[in-house]
Amino acid sequence: MAHEETKPIRFGILGCAEIARKVSRAITLSPNSTLYAIGSRSLEKATKYAASNNFPSHTKIYGSYDAVLDDPDVDAVYVPLPTSLHLHWAVLAAQKKKHLLLEKPVALNVGELDKILEACESNGLQYMDATMWMHHPRTEKMFQFISDPNLFGSLQSVHATFSYPTSPYFLANDIRVKPDLDSLGTLGDTGWYCIRAILWAANYELPKTAKALHKPKYNEAGVLLSCEASLTWEDNKVATFFCSFLADMSMDITAIGAKGSLRVHDYVIPNEENEALFRTSSNSYFLELSAGWNPKPSEVVVKNDIPQEALMVKEFAHLVGGIKYGNSKVENKWAIISRKTQVVIDAVKASIDNGLQPVPIEY
Amino acid sequence: MAHEETKPIRFGILGCAEIARKVSRAITLSPNSTLYAIGSRSLEKATKYAASNNFPSHTKIYGSYDAVLDDPDVDAVYVPLPTSLHLHWAVLAAQKKKHLLLEKPVALNVGELDKILEACESNGLQYMDATMWMHHPRTEKMFQFISDPNLFGSLQSVHATFSYPTSPYFLANDIRVKPDLDSLGTLGDTGWYCIRAILWAANYELPKTAKALHKPKYNEAGVLLSCEASLTWEDNKVATFFCSFLADMSMDITAIGAKGSLRVHDYVIPNEENEALFRTSSNSYFLELSAGWNPKPSEVVVKNDIPQEALMVKEFAHLVGGIKYGNSKVENKWAIISRKTQVVIDAVKASIDNGLQPVPIEY
Known part of the structure; x- marks a missing residue:
């Protein structure tokens, strides 16, 4: 792939989890990503969360997860929701063509994970579990x-x-x-x-x-x-x-x-x-x-x-950028080791x- | 027990094991013990072993294990023989009234160890396994x-x-x-x-x-x-x-x-x-x-x-000295944890x- 100018990968976050405070900072610290949107079931909660966690002023605040997934400018989503909600939201994100950084545990069992991985694969999307170390x-x-x-x-x-x-x-x-x-x-x-x-x-x-x-x-x-x-x-x-x-x-x-x-x-x-x-x-x-x-x-x-969490975001955004702006294929390694785990x-x-x-x- | 003058505990060693090089040095380094005798099935081997390991010149060299056990001036024996020989020699040592520092593994099974411990106990002798750490x-x-x-x-x-x-x-x-x-x-x-x-x-x-x-x-x-x-x-x-x-x-x-x-x-x-x-x-x-x-x-x-091995010898010799020169009883802790192991x-x-x-x- 020729070396070319790429834009930072635009992240959306689903929900106001405690761990998302750390990962939102990581998205800001990583040189190839930007904190583009956050959605919560409560607009008020998302607004407060963004303010108290120093989100960039340009970050879009949505009152639902769906609104994040429906925003065509969101390249990738980070999903830190409770595990029982992963199947629904991760699959929906893939259907909406969002690359997926999924908090662990990634699913309640491998049957659920397979549906998530299949949704990513069939849509040509990068998958990575958020295992920072x-x-x-x-x-x-x-x-x-x-x-x-x-x-x-x-x-x-x-x-x-x-x-x-x-x-x-x-x-x-x-x-x-x-x-x-x-x-x-x-x-x-x-x-x-x-x-x-x-x-x-x-x-x-x-x-x-x-x-x-x-x-x-x-x-x-x-x-x-x-x-x-x-x-x-x-x-x-x-x-x-x-x-x-x-x-x-x-x-x-x-x-x-x-x-x-x-x-x-x-x-x-x-x-x-x-x-x-x-x-x-x-x-x-x-x-x-x-x-x-x-x-x-x-x-x-x-x-x-x-x-390390910013390095995780950087690697994920690098892979997404290669797909979006270059000719790169999805890196399957992360799906494979996630499934083995x-x-x-x-x-x-x-x-x-x-x-x-x-x-x-x-x- | 009144504080009184005691003589160093006189150790005999049965056999020329590699590990006995370390423990013989420890007996020399410990302030309350002396390397009194060593016995091997071969007098020549024991003589060579004593010379090459800097045994004190006063150390008696015997051509059999029995000779060490029959020496009335030996207070305690260190037994580093192969494990299958422990039962015979440890029990015999106890019958000859020698306190027992026994190399590990102490026995092939707990049935054998019980015979050794019983021989020590019935003769009022201190037992310790040689677990240096x-x-x-x-x-x-x-x-x-x-x-x-x-x-x-x-x-x-x-x-x-x-x-x-x-x-x-x-x-x-x-x-x-x-x-x-x-x-x-x-x-x-x-x-x-x-x-x-x-x-x-x-x-x-x-x-x-x-x-x-x-x-x-x-x-x-x-x-x-x-x-x-x-x-x-x-x-x-x-x-x-x-x-x-x-x-x-x-x-x-x-x-x-x-x-x-x-x-x-x-x-x-x-x-x-x-x-x-x-x-x-x-x-x-x-x-x-x-x-x-x-x-x-x-x-x-x-x-x-x-x-640490000299500290082990020191502790063992201290217990033996308390029995020999004072009114101390046998310290049972070492037999109990040896048996549990x-x-x-x-x-x-x-x-x-x-x-x-x-x-x-x-x-």
């Missing part, structure tokens, strides 16, 4: 490390966590624990990241089997608050993960290969916004008399010029529901 | 942290690893993978530490169930080379561990409580001999817009004046052997 430059650096046959070797074991503590009010009222809004609970919210991290560490090779490891905890409405599960492959590598609304904040990946290992403790949200670190060890062994390690583990710090979530959920029995994972 | 001052600092109801809270999930890479020669010839010498393979050698770490993190509350998570790897002789398993308690906390002879060197504990979390990556053998660090997080939460963590995790560095190993082994079925853990 995938776009941090640290993630690329870590991936280079674990892909190196001499420094890391074949993956043997990976453990991932994502947990954060919540209040009694959250556990009774937040949309993330409402059976009619986000019935996957912590598995959809924090488990999503753990499963994505495990797939990432396995170079997206889908495991064969999922098994929940203990009777999980639920809130009074029956929504999952805590879960630990294992995933296994035919070559005997194994993954475990812990996700919870009832534990201290944790975001760990501990990946151990035949020759090296990787550790990161803030993969979802880095401790700091403009740099992030990870630790590696390669071909280390005991010193004489096992008095220490040689070599010792290393620390790698990676700086980022804009926050959902397929594993569904299998873990099935294992929980069938009394911790192992469940085969089928793409 | 238990004696590092870092371990005590970490335990204070995870015991704090405000900084850590109740344990929710803990993951432990211990792995190191081995050569094809090791996998065919080392005693740790010989079915007639150390039939527990990596589960006894590295899994021992993972299980101890998990019990430690759970304040030694025994889990209810053990389950191996995948078909493990074996060498040609049928000895375990790699294993991952989960342990669960009735209150729904859950532990997982990975132990292997086929992976990069790893020694991780990731313990997540309701209010805080603990991370250490070299709990078995610290990266450096004279200091060690761990990382904590407590009551942390997302910054505005989830742009980072507040507070950020902390790093705690703990210095030690003598190596063995009981969990046995349950994991049973789960592997019965096709990954969950196995109840009974003390």
Whole structure:
């Protein structure tokens, strides 16, 4: 494709979710996108939301989601609605020819996700799930490390966590624990990241089997608050993960290969916004008399010029721009890894529901 | 007990194991012990071993294990023999009134260990397994942290690893993978530490169930080379561990409580001999817009004046001295946690052997 002038991608946002405050800032920070419109079921709420979150003065404020989708100047929509509404609004957005940046959990199950992906594909639209850490430059650096046959070797074991503590009010009222809004609970919210991290560490090779490891905890409405599960492959590598609304904040990946290992403790949200670190060890062994390690583990710090969520928007807008202004095709990678993540979530959920029995994972 | 002058505890060592090079140095470094005797089936081998490992000139060199046990001036023996020989020699040592520092894995199964513990108990002798990291001052600092109801809270999930890479020669010839010498393979050698770490993190509350998570790897002789398993308690906390002879060197504990979390990556053998660090997080939460963590995790560095194995010897010799020169009773803690560790190993082994079925853990 010839290098040519393109206009910023114009984003519409559906709804006034808390997370959309972060992503609207990201749309503003990303150099190739603009915050073009927001719609809420209440015009007043959208107006207030735009004002209190420093939306650009040119942002159009609509009193419905439909109005955003019907605006012909909106190129792409970001959909942070409760998960149970994704199927309807994501499919409708695709029918209205809007490229789709979809908040996670992307759907209640893979059947729903397939309808969304099919709507995007048949309309030639870019799909991406809003998994921000995938776009941090640290993630690329870590991936280079674990892909190196001499420094890391074949993956043997990976453990991932994502947990954060919540209040009694959250556990009774937040949309993330409402059976009619986000019935996957912590598995959809924090488990999503753990499963994505495990797939990432396995170079997206889908495991064969999922098994929940203990009777999980639920809130009074029956929504999952805590879960630990294992995933296994035919070559005997194994993954475990812990996700919870009832534990201290944790975001760990501990990946151990035949020759090296990787550790990161803030993969979802880095401790700091403009740099992030990870630790590696390669071909280390005991010193004489096992008095220490040689070599010792290393620390790698990676700086980022804009926050990871702005890098996500930038990458998405780049793909959309390539389709809109160039000859690029849709990048299927994001749909594929989104679907793999959902397929594993569904299998873990099935294992929980069938009394911790192992469940085969089928793409 | 009145403060009184005591003599250093006189250690005898049975056999010329590689690990005994480290522990003999520790006996020399510890202020309350002396390397009094070593016995090998070959006098020549013992003589060479003592010379090449800088044994004190006064150390008695014997051409049999029996000679060490028959020396009335030996107070305590360190037994680093292959595991299949522990039952015979540990029980005999106790019958000869020697206090017992027993290398791990301590026995092939809990039935054997019970005979060893009974022999020590009925003869009024101190027992301790040689799990060095238990004696590092870092371990005590970490335990204070995870015991704090405000900084850590109740344990929710803990993951432990211990792995190191081995050569094809090791996998065919080392005693740790010989079915007639150390039939527990990596589960006894590295899994021992993972299980101890998990019990430690759970304040030694025994889990209810053990389950191996995948078909493990074996060498040609049928000895375990790699294993991952989960342990669960009735209150729904859950532990997982990975132990292997086929992976990069790893020694991780990731313990997540309701209010805080603990991370250490070299709990078995610290990266450096004279200091060690761990990382904590407590009551942390997302910054505005989830742009980072507040507070950020902390790093705690703990210095030690003598190596952890010398601190182990010092503690053991202190207990022995209290019995020999004072009015102290045997400290039962070490026998109890050793037995708990063995009981969990046995349950994991049973789960592997019965096709990954969950196995109840009974003390």
